[in-house]
Amino acid sequence: MHDIRAIRENPEAFDAALARRSEAAMSSAILALDEARRGKIAAAENAQAEQNRASKEVGAAKARGDDAEFERLRALVSAKKAEVAQMQAEAKELDAELTDMLARIPNSPAEDVPQGADENDNVEVNRWGEKPELGFAAKEHYEIKGVAAAMDFETAAKTSGARFVMLTGAVARIHRALAQFMLDTHVDENGLTEVNSPVLVRDEAMYGTDKLPKFGDDSYQTTDGYWLVPTSEVPLTYTVANETLEAAELPKRLTAHTLCFRSEAGSAGRDTAGMLRQHQFEKVEMVSITLPEESEAEQKRMLRCAEDILERLDIPYRTVILCTGDMGFGARRTYDIEAWLPGQDAYREISSVSTTGDFQARRMNARYRPADGGKPRFLHTLNGSGLAVGRCLIAVLENGQQEDGSVRLPGALAPYLGGKTMLTADGALS
CATH class of the missing domain: 1.10.287.40 (Serine-tRNA synthetase, tRNA binding domain)
Incomplete structure (x- = not known):
């Protein structure tokens, strides 16, 4: 606002x-x-x-x-x-x-946000890792022999329709391991507080985090008026709504692993194959509530938290700052992290880290009392994926794929997989 x-x-x-x-x-x-x-x-x-x-x-x-x-x-x-x-x-x-x-008016872009019309005008600011030299034609995640049987789109379509998937066996376990690894890293090393948050929220929470009224069509609403969260940014950020915090309480750094739901309105025909763009997916979210003078540094800190997850998983990536034409409605500045997907021969978004300034705080009346005892001021809020679990699974599978249909798994996941480091061509962990 x-x-x-x-x-x-x-x-x-x-x-x-x-x-x-x-x-x-x-x-x-x-x-x-x-x-x-x-x-x-x-x-x-x-x-x-x-x-x-x-x-x-x-x-x-x-x-x-x-x-x-x-x-x-x-x-x-x-x-x-x-x-x-x-x-x-x-x-x-x-x-x-x-x-x-x-x-209904979008946030004002920060001065350093590049001018542009769409994603083609985003500016790369960082690149990490070497693209794997596979020595054979790369397959997309759902085509890999050891993965195909455990990534069941047909049964999911029978029960729920298009853009859903059922993961089974070892692939489901790798997916779960990724979420656990992300949470443990953010909590134990990055100083975030884990929250088990609701996935049903009221109008006020969606409005306060700038998802309503602009993007109602992109979300799912129940018959009794609740909204299924498009991301746990909504409940985590709204925890400070109508509150006046003491400056000494800040920053508040929160993380949650939740199911997320998006109708994908307006995305017909895009990424229909595989599990890149789903109606239901999981994400480990990061939210920071900060003093205004600390929000710039906090965005950079959050960005490094997300990038570090990919580095530990040995996933090549690049980081871009979004141009004015590609930036989200509530963002003042956004960095996207794009993981390398050999099957698509392209970098694809796996995390967005945004600062909204006081844009959301005004909508939900979230303030802090300065340390000098002055008049309460609006907080600054930030959010970022740390990371999208399904897309991270895609990146792990495609970058680790072997010619025989097996997948070499990142060593960082071994503690969560009973010490196993391979997904065999038969779909088992070894």
Whole structure:
């Protein structure tokens, strides 16, 4: 959510930020609505003051025995009371309209975010690892002999429809091992607090984390009004909604492994083969709640936490900073980490690490009290995948594939797989 006071003070800067997002100028419409709203509030306050004055004079008129004046003042009080109610109702309507308008406007990009139209304009900032020289034609994850039977799309389609998968046997265990490895690393080494969070949330949580109203079509809603989380960013970030924390409590660093659900609206025909783009998937999420002056450094710290997971798994990757045209609605700056997938001969996104500044905090009224005891200020919130478990499984399988259909597994997973380091062509661990 944008700060209406900042728009009043510098509408040109606000419109310039929108232009970087290829959005039309909106300051004039916003300020006109804001002026009308404030006008109604002022009118209600004036009418209330007149009502209060008349109310005081009613008793005096009655004490004097001035019946005519008494009746006139009673009528005035009644009229002013109705006028106050009308002005307040109109102000409330305009306030809701203004709030809704602001809620649909994307966050302003940070100054260092590159200008661009789409993913082709993203800028690479880091690259790690050597692409494996397989010596044979690479297969996609679902084509690898040792994997194919354990990655069952047909049975999943029978039970749930397209874009679902059932993992069985050793492949299911590798998937679970990846999530455990990520959680243990983030908790034991990166200082995050593990949370077992709900996957059903209310409207307020989706709204506060900028998923509503803009992206309602991309999420699933139950018949009784709950939303299935698109990511545990939603419940983790919303833990501080309507709270005023002490500066000494920050930063709060949280992580959770959850099921995630996305309708993938607008992605028809994209990545339909395999398990790259699913309606249901698992992710280990990282969320940080910080002081404003620490959020820049915190984003870099979170980015390294995610990159380090891939390095420990020996997965080649590259990191890009997203351009203005490819950045998410609530982000001020986003880094994507893209893992190398030999089967696709391409780098594909496996993590996004974003800072939202105070954009989400304003929506959910999350503040902190400065150490010097000053007026409470809005927090900064950050989120990042640490990592997407299914996509990490794809990267492990494709980068470790052998010509005979077996898969060499990362040594980092051995403690979670009973010391096993290979998925055989028969689909067993050895």
